[in-house]
Amino acid sequence: MSVIYILLTISIIVAVIFFIAFILAVKNGQYDDSYTPSVRMLFEDELVKEKPNKSIQTKQD
Amino acid sequence: MEHHSCFHCGLDTKDSEIIFDGKSFCCNGCKTVYEIFSANDLTCYYDLQQAPGATPKDIEGKYNFLENPKIIEQLLEFNDGNTQIVTLYIPHIHCSSCIWILENLNKIHPSVSVSIVNFGKKNVRITYNAELLSLKDLVILLNSIGYEPFISLDDYSTGKKHIDRSLIYKLGIAGFAFGNVMFLSFPEYFDLFTNKTGINEFWLEQYKPLFRWLMFAFSVPVVFYSSQEYFISAFKGLRSKILNIDVPIALGISVLFIRSTFEIIFNHGSGFFDSLTGLVFFLLLGRFFQQKTYTFLSFERDYKSYFPIGITKIISDGTEESIQVYDIEKGDRLLIRNEELIPVDCILIKGNARIDYSFVTGESKTVIKNSGDKLFAGGKQLDGSIEVDVLKSVEQSYLTQLWSNDVFKTDKEKTFTSITNNISQYFTVVVLSIAFITTAYWLLVDSSKALNVFTSILIIACPCAFALSAPFTFGNILRILGKKKFYLKNASVIEQLAKINTIIFDKTGTITANKDTQIEYEGVALSTEEEAILKSTLRGSNHPLSRSLYNILDEHDILTLDSYEEYLGEGISGQYKQSHIKVGSAPFVGRATDTATLNTSVHISSNNAYKGKFTFYNAYRKGLSQLFNQLKKHYDLAILSGDNEGEKENLTKLLPAKTKLLFNQKPEDKLEYIKYHQSEGAHVLMVGDGLNDAGALAQSNVGIAISENVNVFSPACDAILDASKFDQLYQFIKLSKTSLKIIKWSFALSFIYNVVGLYFAVTGQLAPVVAAILMPLSSISIVSFTTLATNVAGRKLK
Numbered sequence: 001m002s003v004i005y006i007l008l009t010i011s012i013i014v015a016v017i018f019f020i021a022f023i024l025a026v027k028n029g030q031y032d033d034s035y036t037p038s039v040r041m042l043f044e045d046e047l048v049k050e051k052p053n054k055s056i057q058t059k060q061d
Numbered sequence: 062m063e064h065h066s067c068f069h070c071g072l073d074t075k076d077s078e079i080i081f082d083g084k085s086f087c088c089n090g091c092k093t094v095y096e097i098f099s100a101n102d103l104t105c106y107y108d109l110q111q112a113p114g115a116t117p118k119d120i121e122g123k124y125n126f127l128e129n130p131k132i133i134e135q136l137l138e139f140n141d142g143n144t145q146i147v148t149l150y151i152p153h154i155h156c157s158s159c160i161w162i163l164e165n166l167n168k169i170h171p172s173v174s175v176s177i178v179n180f181g182k183k184n185v186r187i188t189y190n191a192e193l194l195s196l197k198d199l200v201i202l203l204n205s206i207g208y209e210p211f212i213s214l215d216d217y218s219t220g221k222k223h224i225d226r227s228l229i230y231k232l233g234i235a236g237f238a239f240g241n242v243m244f245l246s247f248p249e250y251f252d253l254f255t256n257k258t259g260i261n262e263f264w265l266e267q268y269k270p271l272f273r274w275l276m277f278a279f280s281v282p283v284v285f286y287s288s289q290e291y292f293i294s295a296f297k298g299l300r301s302k303i304l305n306i307d308v309p310i311a312l313g314i315s316v317l318f319i320r321s322t323f324e325i326i327f328n329h330g331s332g333f334f335d336s337l338t339g340l341v342f343f344l345l346l347g348r349f350f351q352q353k354t355y356t357f358l359s360f361e362r363d364y365k366s367y368f369p370i371g372i373t374k375i376i377s378d379g380t381e382e383s384i385q386v387y388d389i390e391k392g393d394r395l396l397i398r399n400e401e402l403i404p405v406d407c408i409l410i411k412g413n414a415r416i417d418y419s420f421v422t423g424e425s426k427t428v429i430k431n432s433g434d435k436l437f438a439g440g441k442q443l444d445g446s447i448e449v450d451v452l453k454s455v456e457q458s459y460l461t462q463l464w465s466n467d468v469f470k471t472d473k474e475k476t477f478t479s480i481t482n483n484i485s486q487y488f489t490v491v492v493l494s495i496a497f498i499t500t501a502y503w504l505l506v507d508s509s510k511a512l513n514v515f516t517s518i519l520i521i522a523c524p525c526a527f528a529l530s531a532p533f534t535f536g537n538i539l540r541i542l543g544k545k546k547f548y549l550k551n552a553s554v555i556e557q558l559a560k561i562n563t564i565i566f567d568k569t570g571t572i573t574a575n576k577d578t579q580i581e582y583e584g585v586a587l588s589t590e591e592e593a594i595l596k597s598t599l600r601g602s603n604h605p606l607s608r609s610l611y612n613i614l615d616e617h618d619i620l621t622l623d624s625y626e627e628y629l630g631e632g633i634s635g636q637y638k639q640s641h642i643k644v645g646s647a648p649f650v651g652r653a654t655d656t657a658t659l660n661t662s663v664h665i666s667s668n669n670a671y672k673g674k675f676t677f678y679n680a681y682r683k684g685l686s687q688l689f690n691q692l693k694k695h696y697d698l699a700i701l702s703g704d705n706e707g708e709k710e711n712l713t714k715l716l717p718a719k720t721k722l723l724f725n726q727k728p729e730d731k732l733e734y735i736k737y738h739q740s741e742g743a744h745v746l747m748v749g750d751g752l753n754d755a756g757a758l759a760q761s762n763v764g765i766a767i768s769e770n771v772n773v774f775s776p777a778c779d780a781i782l783d784a785s786k787f788d789q790l791y792q793f794i795k796l797s798k799t800s801l802k803i804i805k806w807s808f809a810l811s812f813i814y815n816v817v818g819l820y821f822a823v824t825g826q827l828a829p830v831v832a833a834i835l836m837p838l839s840s841i842s843i844v845s846f847t848t849l850a851t852n853v854a855g856r857k858l859k
Contacts, residue, residue: 004268008275012241019237026229036180039157040164 067091070207071112090116094207098162101169106162113158115207122398126371126383127197136196136212136370138186144174145191149210151203154183163208170194170202214368214386228352232345235287238279239338245276246335250830273325276334284318288341306485306528309492313523314341320516333520336832340525343840347532351539351552360550363469363777364439364461364752367420368404372397375448386455393451397442405451406458409434412447416440421460422569422703422751439752463728463756469777479556480804481531485524492522499823510825517827521818526811526839530804534847538800541855546783547793554779557763558797560744564692565735565757567749568702568712571767573679574784580613584665584673591667593620594642598635601625606663607633607644610675632663642667647674679708684788686715691791693717697743701726701734703753732756748790752776765790792858803850807843814839 025031066073068084069091079086082099086092094114098104106113126132139146153159159178163185166173172194176187189199203210249272288311295311298304314337321332373396374384381396386404389395394410397403403416414430421439430436436449438458455461496518503511535552542549549555566572587595597620599611624636632645643650643666650666662676692698699721700712706724713722726734735745735757747754747761750768755776758764766778767787775781782790818835821827 005271008271011244012275015237015241019233022233022237023230026226026233031226031229033179033181036160036178039160039180040178042157043161043164 066112068107069095069112069114070116072116088116090118090207093117094205097169097206103162103165103168106158109161110156110158113156115153115209117204117207118209118400122373123401124197124200125373125381126369126385127195127200129371129383129385132371132383132385133196139188140191143190143192144188145196146186146188147196147199148184148186149200149203149212150182150184151208151210152183153208154178154180154185159208162206166202169206170199173199212370214365214370228345228349231287231289232342232349235283235338235342235345238283238287239335239342242276242279242334242338245272245279246331246829246833248272249331250833269331270325270328273331276332277322277325280318280321280334280337283338283341284314287345288314291344303482304486304489305482306524309485309489309522309524310344310528312519313525316516316519317523320520331829333829333832336520336829336836339833339837339840340523343525343837344528347529347536350536351532352536360778360781363464363755367402367439367752368455369402372401372404389451389454391451391454395449395451396446397449398446399442399444401442403436403438403440403442403449404458405438405455406453407436407449407451409436410448410450413444414442414447415444417443419570420751421753460728460752463732463753466729466732466756466759469756469759479531479553480801481528484808485527488524488527492518495522495819495823503825507825514822514825517822517825518819520832521822521827521835522815524811524815525836526814526843527808529840529843530807530811530847533844534800534804534807534851537848537851538796538855541851541858542793542796545789545793545858546786547789548781550779554763555797555800557744557779558746558794559801561696561746561763561794563697563699563738563743564746564748565699565701565761567731567747567751567754567757568700568708569679569704570750571748571754572681572685572700572787574682579678579680580610581676581678582673583676584671587665587667587672590640591642591672594622594635594637594640594667595644595665597622597637598625598633598642598644601635602627602633606661606677609677610663640668643669678711681715682784682787688788688791689716689720693719696746697721699723699734701731701757703727703731728753728756732760735760746794748782749776749778789858796854796858799854800851803847803854806850807847810846811839811843814842 066085067087069086072087079089079092081092081095084095086095091114094117095104098106134140137145137147151163154163160180163178164176166176166187170189172190174188174190176185178185187199194202200210200212249269291307291311291314294305294307298308317333317337317340321334321337324330324332368386370386371383372386372389373381374389375381375394375396389405395405395407402420409430409432411432414434414436415427416430416436417427418437418440420441421437427443428440435452437460438455439460453459456465496515499518500511500515503514532552535555538555539549539552592614596611596614599607599614601622602608620637622635622637625633626635627633628645628649632643632649634641634643634645636642644663647653647662647664650664650671651669652664652671662674664674665672689698698717698719700716700723702708702722702724703726704724709722709724712720723734731747731749731754735747738745739760739762745761746763746765747757748765748767749758750766754764754766758766758776758778763780764778765780765782766775767782767784768775769784782793814835818827818832821831
C-alpha cells in the first residue's frame with residue numbers, strides 16, 4: 001500500500017518541476033512580449049532558403 | 062514594367078523617379094538604404110512586406126549630444142566600457158520586415174552582437190562593442206537605414222525601468238495550487254458518494270491525514286503570497302473607514318484557511334482548501350483579465366516625452382557644445398537645428414524661424430517668426446538652423462509650468478468609489494449581521510454547532526462572483542472598444558464615462574481636422590491665365606499656406622516663370638510675359654490691413670490691381686454636427702478654444718444653440734473652467750489633443766485625447782480616441798452605460814447563488830463538497846454571462 005507514497009512523491013515532483021519551469025520563464029521575460037517571438041519564429045526558414053535576387057523578382061510581378 | 066510607387070517606402074515616384082537595379086525609388090535616401098541592404102545581402106527585407114521602409118532624414122549634427130558621456134551614461138542599460146547595452150524606441154517599427162532587419166543589424170555592422178526587437182513596445186535592445194561603435198554612430202547607422210530612434214527627456218529621467226510581473230507569479234502559484242489541491246481532495250469526495258453505509262474505505266482512512274496535510278501545504282503560499290493584495294487593500298479600506306469589496310474577500314479567505322486548518326488538526330473533516338485556492342485563482346484571473354494594457358500606447362506622457370535630452374549651446378567664442386536640457390540657463394545662446402524642438406522660452410536672434418506648434422496647440426499650420434520675436438517652448442523649427450537667446454529655464458517656461466499644478470500629482474483612480482465597492486458596503490453589513498444573528502440563534506438551540514455555522518456563513522458569503530462581475534465586464538468592454546480604436550487607460554474609466562453629464566471640447570485639432578483646411582475665395586474672379594500664373598508662382602514656395610492653396614487650385618499647365626521672388630514674412634511674386642502677380646499679406650499687395658476678419662487670408666493682386674483674397678477656414682471633422690445633436694439631449698456641451706473668435710460664426714451655425722463657446726482660453730483657464738464646473742457637481746468629460754489641454758485632461762473626470770496617429774502623439778489622458786472614430790463618441794459613451802447595467806444584472810445573479818449558499822450555511826449543513834461545487838459554478842456562470850452580454854452590446858457598434 002505504501003506505493004501511494006512513491007506515486008504522490010513522483011506526481012508532486014513532476015508538478016513542481018513544471019512550476020519551476022513556469023517561474024523561470026516568467027523571470028526571463030518570456031511573458032513580457034507576447035507578439036515578437038511569434039514573428040521571429042518564422043524568419044529562420046526564410047533565411048535558410050534565402051535567394052535574394054530571385055525572390056525580389058517574384059514579388060514585383 | 063511600370064512602377065508607380067517607391068520600392069523602399071511605397072511613396073508615389075511620379076515626381077522624381079530614380080531607377081536603380083531595375084527598381085524605382087522616390088528619392089536618393091531610399092535608394093541608399095536599398096544599396097546598404099543589397100550590399101549586405103539583406104534584401105529579404107523586401108520579401109516579408111512590400112515597401113516597408115522609411116526615408117532616412119537628414120540629421121546632420123542632431124545627435125551631437127550623444128558625445129556627452131554624462132548623457133550616454135544615463136541612456137545605457139549596461140556598460141563595462143567595452144560592451145554596452147541600450148534600448149532605443151523606434152516609432153517606425155510597424156511590420157515583420159522591421160523586426161527582421163533590426164534583428165539582423167550585425168550583418169550591416171559587425172560590432173553589434175545582439176539586437177532584440179519588442180514589437181509591442183516598438184523598441185530594440187542592442188548589445189554592441191563600444192570600442193568599435195559609439196552610441197552616436199549606432200544611432201546614425203539606424204537612421205541611415207530609415208529607423209531613426211526617438212530619444213526624449215523621458216528616457217533620461219526614468220533611467221532603468223522595472224517590470225512588475227508579480228501578478229503573473231501570483232496567478233501562476235494560485236493556479237498551480239488549485240489544480241493540485243483539487244486532485245488531492247477528489248479521493249474524499251468519491252468516498253462521500255460511493256459509501257453510504259457509514260464504513261469508510263480502509264485505505265483512504267489510513268492516508269487521509271497525508272492528503273489533507275499536502276493540501277494544507279499547497280494552500281499556504283496561496284494565502285500568504287497570492288492573496289496578499291486583498292489583505293492589504295482590505296486593511297487600507299478599514300483604516301480609512303471604507304468597507305470595500307476586499308474586506309469580505311479577505312475575511313472569507315482567512316476564515317476558510319483558519320477553519321480548514323483546525324478541521325484537519327482535530328480530524329473533523331477535509332477542510333475547504335479546494336474552495337480556498339479556487340477562489341483566489343478566479344479572483345486573480347479576473348484581475349489579470351481586467352489589466353488589458355496597450356503596450357504601444359502611453360497614457361502618462363508629459364512634456365518630457367517630447368523634449369530632447371541634449372541641445373547645442375554656442376559659447377561666446379563661437380564654438381558649439383552639447384549640453385543637457387536641464388543645464389540650460391537664462392541668457393545662454395542656443396543653436397536650434399532643422400526639425401529640432403525648442404525646449405525653453407527664448408528670443409529669436411538669427412535665422413528664419415518657421416515654427417510648428419502642433420505639439421502644443423494641435424494647430425498644424427506653422428508660424429513665421431522674425432528675429433527679436435519671442436518663441437515658446439514646445440515648438441518645432443522647420444526651416445534650417447536658428448540661434449536663440451534663452452529667457453527661462455526648462456521648468457519655468459510657459460508650457461512646462463503647467464505641470465507644476467497639483468492636478469498632476471493626484472491619482473484619479475483613488476479618489477473614486479467604484480460600483481463594486483459601493484455595493485459591497487451594504488453587502489458586508491448584511492452578511493455580518495446574518496452571521497451574528499444566526500450564530501446567536503444556534504447558541505440557544507445547539508451551541509456545539511454555533512461556531513461551525515458562523516464560519517460557514519462567512520465562507521459562503523465570500524463575494525467571489527460579486528468581485529468577478531466588474532473585472533470581466535470591464536475587461537471585455539475594454540477589448541471591444543480597443544478594437545474600435547478607442548483605447549482606455551483602465552477599467553475605472555468606463556465607469557467614470559457612464560457618469561458624465563458635461564462634455565467639453567477643445568477646438569483646434571479636436572473638432573477640426575488637422576490635415577485639410579477649407580479655403581474660400583472672395584473678390585473678382587481670376588481669368589484662366591491668371592490662375593495658371595498663380596498656380597505656377599505658388600509652386601515655387603514652400604510656405605504651408607502656399608502649399609494648401611496650390612493643392613486646391615485646378616490643374617493647369619506649369620508655366621516657366623520669367624521671374625520669381627519670395628519676400629520673407631510678406632509674400633511671393635511671379636512674372637510671366639506681361640503679367641505680374643503678387644500673393645501674400647494685405648500690405649504686400651497694397652491694401653490696408655484688414656482687421657474685420659480674424660481668419661488667416663492670402664491676398665492676390667494681378668498687374669498691381671487688387672483681385673481678392675483666399676480665406677482659410679478650419680475644416681471640421683465629419684459627423685460633428687450630428688454628434689453634437691445626439692449629445693445635446695443628454696449632456697451640457699461647451700467648446701474651449703485657445704484661438705481667437707474668428708470661427709465663432711461658423712461654429713454657431715454648425716452646432717446646437719445651447720453649446721457654450723469660449724475663446725482665447727489659456728491652458729490654466731481651461732483647467733480652472735473644469736474645476737469650477739466640478740465644484741458645482743458636474744462630471745466632466747474633456748476631449749482635447751495638444752499639450753496645452755494636458756491640465757484640463759488631468760482635471761476632468763475623464764480626459765480623452767484625440768489623435769490622428771495613435772502611435773505618435775498624445776498628452777497624458779485617460780483614453781485615446783483615434784480621430785477617424787470621432788463621430789462614434791456617443792456610441793462609446795452609451796456602451797459604457799450598458800456595461801454598468803450588465804454589472805448590475807450579474808450582481809443580481811450572484812446574489813441568487815449567495816442566497817442558496819446561505820441556506821446551507823444557516824442551517825448548518827455546509828459540507829466542503831457543496832462549497833467546492835457552488836463556488837466555481839457561480840464564478841463560471843457569472844463570467845460567461847458578462848462575456849456574452851458585453852459581446853452582444855458591443856455588436857451594436859459600427
